[in-house]
Amino acid sequence: MQFRFNAWARQLRMLVGADSRLNVWRKLSLITAFCLLTIALLKPHAELPNRVYDWYFVVDITQSMNVPDYQVAGKSISRLQMAKQSIRKTLSALPCGSQVALGMFTERNVVNVVEPVEVCAHFAALDQTVASMDWRMAWAADSFIAHGLYNALEQAPQLGKQVRVMFFTDGQQAPPANPKYMPTYAGKLGDVPGYVVGMGKTTPSKIPKLDEKNAVAGYWEQEEVQRFGNFGMAETLSVLAMEHGQHDRNSGQGPGAELLSNAHLSALDEQNLNRLANATGLHYVRLEQAAQSSRWATGLGMTAWRWADTDLRPWLAAPAIVCGLLYLVLTFAGSTWYKWMAQRWPGTTQAMRTLKISSKQHV
Template sequence: MSAASAVLALLRRRNWAIVAAVPLLAAAVWMPDVMFQRDVFRTIVTFDITQSMDVEDAADIDGGAAPVSRLDFARAAMREALGRLPCGSKIGWSIFTGQNTLLLVPPIEVCANFDALLASLDGIDGSMRWTNWSRVAEGGVFAAVRTATSVGQGASVLFLTDGQEAPPVLPDDRRVRDIPRGEVKGWLIGVGGDQPAPIPKTDRNGRRIGYWRADEVIQVPAQSRAGGAIESHEELSELRGQYLSSVAGQIGFAYRRLRTPRDLIAAMTDERYALRDRVPTRLNWMPVALAFVLLVWRFMPSVLRSKASA
């Protein structure tokens, strides 16, 4: 048999596809990552863990009938958003109460550290509180901006809160305007319902021991309210969206209300906050796909013939 006839016979039998698939599969195993320029995101996510975030007025993302706490809802939405971030993005966790934020996890790459980020996210709860009072604008947001500045890397801030402050900030209090505008980009994400609800009271171990009463919290003096005749109910909590939107505007942040995980995903992947960076990208799926096509092409006719003769 001539060489041409041998080649023709090999092509006719399609055995060459098996030979070609072997180096393709080997290449998929040993193929190094390739560096590509792409949009990534670097964000420090700050969770408000004050007691008003324990109010159960949010829908259960997992489909449960009973409402869940605002903090549980925020964490569940973050779990979904985390999986939507492109590889090369970096996320860090911090918590807020009182007038300060505490950085728990500095920004780390999401794909290589996905399980670690999820595990640390699940550990964020009210038992980490070091005080029961809070200053969202004057303290929390300012501290979050300061933390992002110290971390560097172009990190933005995403602050999840219901906007409730204790003791309350008076309507004419101008201290929130001391926050530097435009120093760091970021979002204020509003969490909570529109109807005022009782705030659970917990002990130092995080166990619920009832609800806060009107005589146990500082109320806004009636004369400082608009019209001077509205009774204050700071023992109840609802989303202070208008306040958060105002604070966001003062410091150059954006504001968005968290209704579904899609709202959080949209905020975290907003192209205005994207950074261009060289990111290692795995392309080993390409030789695997090509080897699969070759093997299907090689064996499919015999499969069809066997079915026809059965």
């Protein structure tokens, strides 16, 4: 063993030439850096456990999402466009190896457009599919957010074990629903992590009616929207109670029901979304800038560790830069800077001094 080491050392000495110990170290560090970078040029990569993110993006494509209450660079854009933009930004922010599935929501259910696919290899198709999402793809005009959200959460485990859900909606329930007849979340709280992303402003705006060519043809009026708040069995069956002003069965059309008189307007219903988020264990967040969602998507707690193709070059570059710095420091081993260091920390520079002494002896 000893012999082999000696032979190795001799060969190395031949390589760097007969030199001082300091110079040997100097050249060695440079040669090491060179070797590491040469390997890096070959683009080494390997399957390593990697931080990836699996997302199921669901977009509400009901008509209230057409409300243009976002401002980007002086132009107003609709909630739907904003949601699409932020998904597209997120797609390019996700690391390779992540998987993305897409879905759209109207009425009471979510249609899964595409099953999870790897984000880098299928970027083009994913990007175009998101870009093509349109309110005209809606198959019905109702919007029961709770049903839709629960439906998406039911689908998620079938799409993949580590799939998280990001649900873009303004929370606008149309027509207004009777809370007694809303479904309850059947899954376990927090089983599927993810976000409910609130779109739009909290101040109500008119919902545009768009024609087939996406031009605004008018706005939904109060008379045109369904405003029956209550259906099903009335709790009060006594005529006496009804005569005394309690009329829950017909209260939807009764005067003074403020929620219902504003049913033709749409605003971000944070209260509803917060409640839904609490019921399902999702996080409620409000989207104000398109870039925000990529931060949420790659946030802590959303990680799925999986074996994925990993670039090894940074692992070579980091030691290479250390070697390069060592080379620099050793080059200036005789400088005033070194003397100053030696005064400050005599201990740490001890090693270098011994190197230097030996180098002087050689010179």
